[in-house]
Amino acid sequence: MSEGDGKATGKGPGAPRRNWRLYGVAALGFALICGVAATVGQVARAHEATAVNAPKGAVGQSGGTRLDLPVRPTVPVTLTVYEDPRSPQSREFAQRYADTFSRLLASGQAQINYRLVTQSDKRYGGSGATQAAAAAACAQDQKRFAPFMDQIWQHQPAPAKDAFTDRKLLSDLAKKAGKIDHDSFETCVDRSERKGWVARSQSEFAASGLGEVPVVEINGRPLPGPTAQLTPGKLTSLVHKEAQRVAAAAQP
Known part of the structure; x- marks a missing residue:
């Protein structure tokens, strides 16, 4: 060759x-x-x-951004509940008042808007509250906010551990919440699609001067005194009184 x-x-x-x-x-x-x-x-x-991309179904307006996550909206009383996924006080409050909130929703007198904040990240370091709040907003895209938050409260680790930064843990909680399309949820979490929204929610809360979570507002007015002094019976009574006040004001 x-x-x-x-x-x-x-x-x-x-x-x-x-x-x-x-x-x-x-x-x-x-x-x-x-x-x-x-x-x-x-x-x-x-x-x-x-980017401040609100999850589906978010309501309320603060700085032009919808920050409230409604659960079974009804009228005439709106309860706005500020909670931090990493806060033990928020977990205790959420679990203590779960039955009370269910009864108020069933009564047709109240709607409940949840506002997620992340002040515990600053207190303890890390980003677990931000990661969990963003994941909850991703669950809200599929109308599964409440079941997902139930899992957050049930499996909330000690705040100093910052365990909610573990994507596998958040994925497992989504599976436990049920009826969540896993691929869509994972994509939302992996792409950080709701982190900008969470950051805006926290900055608005910090600017409001409302103090430490949990915080409850009735028709936009914070309850007097710390929530530690509140009881399920007192909250129910306050909602009934507010419903009567609204009804009386609507009379010609």
């Missing part, structure tokens, strides 16, 4: 060296493409983490 034949067929003495050069160029090009794709993905995720 002639030297010219070797060049034509790629089987001459220099062919392996040339082929490896070609493979090297191809591999470098593929690596560059992957690197660009990864960079684009990081930029997109960073944008989604700061």
